[in-house]
Amino acid sequence: MTSLHATLKQTFKSIVSYHLFSLTMAPSIHPSVDFGIQKGDSNKAGGKLYCHCPNNKVEVTLGSNVAHNHACGCSKCWKPSGALFSVVGVLPADQVNVTANANKTHIIDPSAAIQRNACKACGVHMYGRIVTDHPFKGLDFVHTELSDSKGWQEPQFAAFVSSIIEQGFDPKGMDAVRQKFKKEGLESYDVLSPALMDLIATYTAQKSGKLSSKL
Numbered sequence: 516m517t518s519l520h521a522t523l524k525q526t527f528k529s530i531v532s533y534h535l536f537s538l539t540m541a542p543s544i545h546p547s548v549d550f551g552i553q554k555g556d557s558n559k560a561g562g563k564l565y566c567h568c569p570n571n572k573v574e575v576t577l578g579s580n581v582a583h584n585h586a587c588g589c590s591k592c593w594k595p596s597g598a599l600f601s602v603v604g605v606l607p608a609d610q611v612n613v614t615a616n617a618n619k620t621h622i623i624d625p626s627a628a629i630q631r632n633a634c635k636a637c638g639v640h641m642y643g644r645i646v647t648d649h650p651f652k653g654l655d656f657v658h659t660e661l662s663d664s665k666g667w668q669e670p671q672f673a674a675f676v677s678s679i680i681e682q683g684f685d686p687k688g689m690d691a692v693r694q695k696f697k698k699e700g701l702e703s704y705d706v707l708s709p710a711l712m713d714l715i716a717t718y719t720a721q722k723s724g725k726l727s728s729k730l
């Protein structure tokens with residue numbers, strides 16, 4: 516074997532083992548981000564979500580697409596097994612109806628701002644509703660991956676990214692997580708996106724009287 520041949524063989528071997536390593540060892544961000552993000556359909560008009568029970572599934576009917584869909588690294592949002600992040604979007608609460616097996620749902624934490632209604636049997640969060648005075652009151656939080664149909668808005672940004680450390684993720688891996696989001700075209704934030712932070716701040720200023728209620 517020539518030395519050039521040997522070098523090429525070695526290089527090939529290291530490339531293969533590097534990729535095998537990254538394929539097997541890279542933590543899953545979320546299935547909808549790991550292998551590239553699929554763009555949604557702007558004409559998507561809603562659909563149904565189902566819990567993970569094999570039968571008597573909780574069914575939730577959504578009357579519209581979601582907005583502000585995003586990856587959330589917080590400890591409270593539901594994540595599919597093995598994923599570091601949840602993917603969650605919002606839509607008006609009057610567009611969300613439990614259409615089957617409502618008796619199987621319960622509220623995880625009634626004192627939380629977002630009341631997450633989950634299936635008691637499989638644990639999947641079906642929708643989160645804000646019932647108290649809150650900037651996002653009137654919006655429900657849902658996970659469109661629970662749907663059997665496609666075209667839902669794709670994730671737009673990553674929120675509460677540093678929160679994954681609180682759940683045991685090694686801080687040394689954070690650069691790789693943020694780089695992966697960047698590669699997929701998503702900005703990473705440690706709270707919410709600027710648009711949502713501005714909405715919260717505007718609500719607070721209007722409540723305290725620093726800003727007019729009619730902007």
Ligand SMILES: N[C@@H](CCC(=O)N[C@@H](CS)C(=O)NCC(=O)O)C(=O)O
Nearest residue numbers: 588589590591592627628629678681
């Ligand atoms: N670092 C905290 C952040 C929790 C948090 O503030 N989550 C956000 C994003 S979902 C929120 O709005 N929570 C309100 C709630 O859960 O009711 C954690 O990971 O538990």
Ligand SMILES: [Zn+2]
Nearest residue numbers: 566568634637
């Ligand atoms: Zn279930």
Ligand SMILES: [Zn+2]
Nearest residue numbers: 587589591592
């Ligand atoms: Zn969250």
